[in-house]
């Protein structure tokens with residue numbers, strides 16, 4: 001098998017500004033941790049992000065679960081991103097035709113393209129969804145992740161569907177920066193582009209599930225399966241001490257990465 005590339009090597013190969021920035025941030029902070037701060041209170045979300053900010057390379061948001069949203073909240077978020085040096089990934093999971101996602105990405109109440117660096121999309125509609133999102137995001141140096149696999153039980157994103165995401169990514173090297181994936185080593189062999197990032201949700205130090213389909217892997221096994229960035233939600237924000245939990249996941253993820261090189 002070809003040797004695994006370091007984050008520095010991937011940064012050097014990256015064709016997209018946001019992707020380069022992500023790898024450079026990971027190297028600078030020694031962090032491959034992305035926290036999913038899925039709390040409903042905007043006030044609590046901002047306070048927790050300020051606490052755990054030093055430990056993450058990327059904040060994953062679900063803007064539509066927050067109880068308050070306005071341009072001031074967006075500004076607070078981007079200020080925190082600058083203060084702690086992390087990227088913002090809005091986990092919007094776009095899934096519509098190109099023309100509709102143009103508006104969903106740039107307009108509405110959330111104006112996602114104004115404050116996020118990275119968004120993601122399902123390829124269910126076909127490649128037109130990438131063309132639409134690219135129309136908005138490329139000129140602003142944004143990046144797009146494709147959902148190649150999901151962490152939930154019974155996911156239909158598998159087999160030829162997963163492989164199709166590789167084809168769509170290879171056709172859009174300027175804008176598609178990688179994948180949401182769970183077991184990338186099992187299907188990425190055909191990918192030409194070794195700069196692409198694999199971001200993996202469903203990570204917890206204690207394996208198990210949540211009673212609603214989530215299936216957890218630990219940091220070490222996720223990295224061994226080819227993941228680059230570990231996404232942790234409840235493992236951090238439900239912990240008694242979110243900051244020390246984030247530090248623990250940062251250390252576990254980074255040691256797992258170093259042991260793979």
Ligand code: BMP
Pocket residue numbers: 036038062091149150151152180201202203214231232233234235
């Ligand atoms: P938690 O670690 O609390 O289970 O949170 C996982 C996060 O990752 C959630 O924000 C969820 O929406 C997201 N996610 C996931 O769990 N599985 C996927 O396949 C894709 C996701 O975006």
